[in-house]
Amino acid sequence: MKAFATLFTALDQTTKTNTKVAALADYFRTAPDDDKLWTIALLSGRRPKRGVTTTLLREWAAEMAGIPLWLFEESYPIVGDLSETIALVLPPATGTSDKTLTDWLGIVRDIGQHEIEDRKAIILQAWSTLPPIERFLFNKLITGGLRIGVSQKLMTRALAQATDIPETELAHRIMGDWTPDTTTFEDLILTDDPTADASKPYPFYLAYQLEGLDALGDASDWAAELKWDGIRGQLIVRQGQHFLWSRGEELITDRFPEFAQLPDFIPDGTVFDGEVLAWQNEAPMPFNALQKRIGRKTVPKKLLKDAPAVLRAYDLLEQGGEDLRDQPYAARRKRLEALLNDLPDTLPLRLSETLDFQTWDDLGQIREDARNLHSEGLMLKRLASPYLSGRKKGDWWKWKVDPLTIDAVMIYAQAGSGRRANLFTDFTFAVWNGNELTPFAKAYSGLTDAEFRQITAWVKKNTIERFGPVRSVKPTHVFEIAFEGIQASPRHKSGVALRFPRMLRWRHDKPIKEANTLDDLKEMLETYG
């Protein structure tokens, strides 16, 4: 695993993309094929099943380090990473090992088949033979959480440099339903196979947050749709089967059985891009309806009835087996509309309607109204654009509605973890309920580093009480909290739950008496919930 650790260190020691890609390309030129295949698998989110619970790993690590478990548990949030915490508390290794990445992954893959005592022996043996960085990586592999600061896109670019195969071709080859046990580096990467896996999706094109309308030019070059808060999905019908992929390139076909009827109606070689939504009475349901379905591998009948799903399709990537991605968006849309027009509306497919507008001002008006339609805002797409892969600026933009805001009082503070271990960054906010402050949201982003330093110094001097890592502080500071949505929540004391709350501004100008009230929140719930 030395070569992989060297690669990891090289990637970790630079913030420059080109240097990262060069280090990775170098690795792809020199590593053995099976190590390369595993590296591709790991960097594209394919990892072995976890064979040991993290609870056991913590116990064994504390035991080996000679510290009580509570002290390990207290250290963990400060380090912010379990694998790193384990690597840091363990005593130095007493032996050495020359196992390869593939050897270690074999161990990780098979460890679940052993009795607990044997698992422990295997783990302790690994810990006592690996130097610190390899030990950290081993922990990452065993807990299935290896992220090494390289996106799938950069990995593909490096692989292209090392193999001289075009990046887009590679992006397609590494998608689909494979593991290092079902293929080889030769077959997956180097072989051009036209009958490749029928399930293979196209890389998603991702939109950027709009920075300003000025750069977009004439409004007539653009199409717009309402943006819905669901799951981005690619729906594939090929060889009489259907497949549904999420944006995280996870195959989620089984979680949405309502799509199983599609191959009876839709010809082979058809691929849609769209948003999976919980849908009732021809309108989207709140996001938490869909949330209930995301976590489940299989879906009980009642849930299918309570939260039926549809795909709101907005793009057609393949038709009759032909890759349409190079065609202009307008042409793809035309085909999509024609195709959906001919289908019965009992199918769980809906067209994502394009909006009618002449000028940017027209569109601005529509956006103002979007929240009332339970939409997150608008999507803008350039009519002449091809379907690109990954996040590329210029052709697709998100134009979100402005967030909702409320002024709240900070009442609890907690130190951050990992990146922000030495600062207080996690805060609980409250609104007035009569003369009492009722907590309603936690937020940990939105301030500058300088502001976090300032508030940290203040928290240290104004702590009232400590509850483990949490400190209650003297109600003094008012912050403007921004959030994307509000829902009723009986689990919370305030009765509401916010979506994506964050600190928008530190209101140095406001005394706490002028913060908002619980009634204000309830009114927002009435209007937008």
Added chain:
Amino acid sequence: MVLSFTKSGIYCEAGDFYVDPWRPVERALITHGHADHARPGHGAYLATDAAAPVMRHRLGDIALDTIHFGEARQIGGAQVSFHPAGHVPGSAQIRVEVDGEVWVVSGDYKTTDDGFSEPFEPVKCHAFITECTFGLPVFSWTPQPKLVDEIHDWWAKCQAAGRPAVLGAYALGKAQRILSHLNPDQGPILTHGAIENTNAVLRAQGLHLPDTIYVTPETKIKDHPGALVLATPGGMGGPWMRRFPNASTAFASGWMALRGVRRRRAADRGFVMSDHADWEGLNTAIKDTGAERIFVTHGYTSQFARWLTEQGYDAGIVETEFEGESLDAPSEEEAAP
């Protein structure tokens, strides 16, 4: 109680003096010159002769009396002496004895010899007031020779790539500790103004440091190929850095042990180097005092106190305004020109 904990700081009633007080008092005994320990506004100061020049440099015209390491002095009903803390040159633990009962205030300390500061000496006592900036078992420092090699190695890589190597470190202590171990034959060494000011003070009191070039607004990095630049963490975050385009950046701090912190600083390299004790160092230091009562002042106090209690000590937390080692401490850079 030989010492008690007041709003102004750690107080000795028998001698009517404070140790490292944070509010202005009549008489202050100061462990070392860092801004969170040596504050302005006291009536009279007492510190080691090795700590005095930096304090005068930072605090200006103060009524400062000095004392040698190990020298005993009677103040009212208390006998005090200062003992090396190994933190920065001149830094001391302060021993206070009243009627045969001995208390020691650690100030900031590290137990390993950095080859620059006077090495830490354990002092037997009944009660020990200790910092615990890094009081968690995840902190374990890289041995200094290995660190010095790593720094030279990174510097050489930067030279090969034609990039200046900019290394961030505290202006008082850490920067000079690193400097004292740099090989000046490898290339020119440039320094940020705040560091150079401290260099001048330490050189004047006889500490040896290799020659350095002070970075002024006119400095052009092109004129100094292969340079290593010692910078303050604050300087690295600001416009000062603009004169070093294409630089490779690094920080030297105990916090660099945490990958998350390394990434937050967005530096290319992090050298795990602290002037505070690591977990092992804290535990050894406490054991070597023979003390039964332990007060922890700053750092991971609640965790460390609980750990000590379980080890059989009578341990408690004292809230102070000491800051430990902060990557973000602007207070260390007040002396910048």
